[in-house]
Amino acid sequence: EPEVTQTPSHQVTQMGQEVILRCVPISNHLYFYWYRQILGQKVEFLVSFYNNEISEKSEIFDDQFSVERPDGSNFTLKIRSTKLEDSAMYFCASSAGLGRPTNYGYTFGSGTRLTVV
Amino acid sequence: DAKTTQPNSMESNEEEPVHLPCNHSTISGTDYIHWYRQLPSQGPEYVIHGLTSNVNNRMASLAIAEDRKSSTLILHRATLRDAAVYYCIRGGAQKLVFGQGTRLTINP
Numbered sequence: 001e002p003e004v005t006q007t008p009s010h011q012v013t014q015m016g017q018e019v020i021l022r023c024v025p026i027s028n029h030l031y032f033y034w035y036r037q038i039l040g041q042k043v044e045f046l047v048s049f050y051n052n053e054i055s056e057k058s059e060i061f062d063d064q065f066s067v068e069r070p071d072g073s074n075f076t077l078k079i080r081s082t083k084l085e086d087s088a089m090y091f092c093a094s095s096a097g098l099g100r101p102t103n104y105g106y107t108f109g110s111g112t113r114l115t116v117v
Numbered sequence: 118d119a120k121t122t123q124p125n126s127m128e129s130n131e132e133e134p135v136h137l138p139c140n141h142s143t144i145s146g147t148d149y150i151h152w153y154r155q156l157p158s159q160g161p162e163y164v165i166h167g168l169t170s171n172v173n174n175r176m177a178s179l180a181i182a183e184d185r186k187s188s189t190l191i192l193h194r195a196t197l198r199d200a201a202v203y204y205c206i207r208g209g210a211q212k213l214v215f216g217q218g219t220r221l222t223i224n225p
């Protein structure tokens with residue numbers, strides 16, 4: 001069964017440093033997402049990406065965040081200057097799309113645990 | 118705003134069926150109903166989704182009320198591995214919005 005792959009599984013970084021979280025979505029999917037989950041809290045939507053541009057972003061996704069699909073397979077989330085409150089699990093997801101992405105099931109990766117110290 | 122209502126927690130016994138309810142009284146005619154689950158320390162996992170008619174797959178069944186204002190996820194024979202948080206989500210136009218979900222405990 002196709003999988004969404006995320007690397008690294010765990011990253012520790014110092015406050016103020018830049019981090020890049022990487023994801024390989026399912027190859028024939030069209031919509032890509034980043035979600036995050038702070039420990040003990042619910043899964044929160046960050047951003048959706050379609051046709052090489054952001055289609056929607058949440059209030060959390062401020063100027064410190066950016067996403068990119070640098071080639072045909074990778075999808076990255078960059079945090080420019082990390083803060084302590086960015087510590088969370090970050091999940092990548094993809095959907096087949098074709099019109100309305102929520103008409104299809106989403107496949108999530110197993111996440112990257114980001115710890116900012 | 119997830120716009121669905123689920124019980125905070127439920128408990129069941131191993132090898133028994135489990136019925137997880139969800140209310141989505143303001144759902145629009147084109148919103149799919151999705152169910153995901155999250156095992157401890159893992160990412161959300163797709164379980165099932167549907168629009169109007171009942172749906173079955175190898176993991177579960179989804180029973181959707183005729184007026185679509187509620188649905189029930191059915192695990193036919195629970196195992197210990199089914200202990201997780203189960204999320205019922207209305208499929209909005211562009212994204213899925215998670216609520217708090219139902220924490221399902223399975224007793225051996």
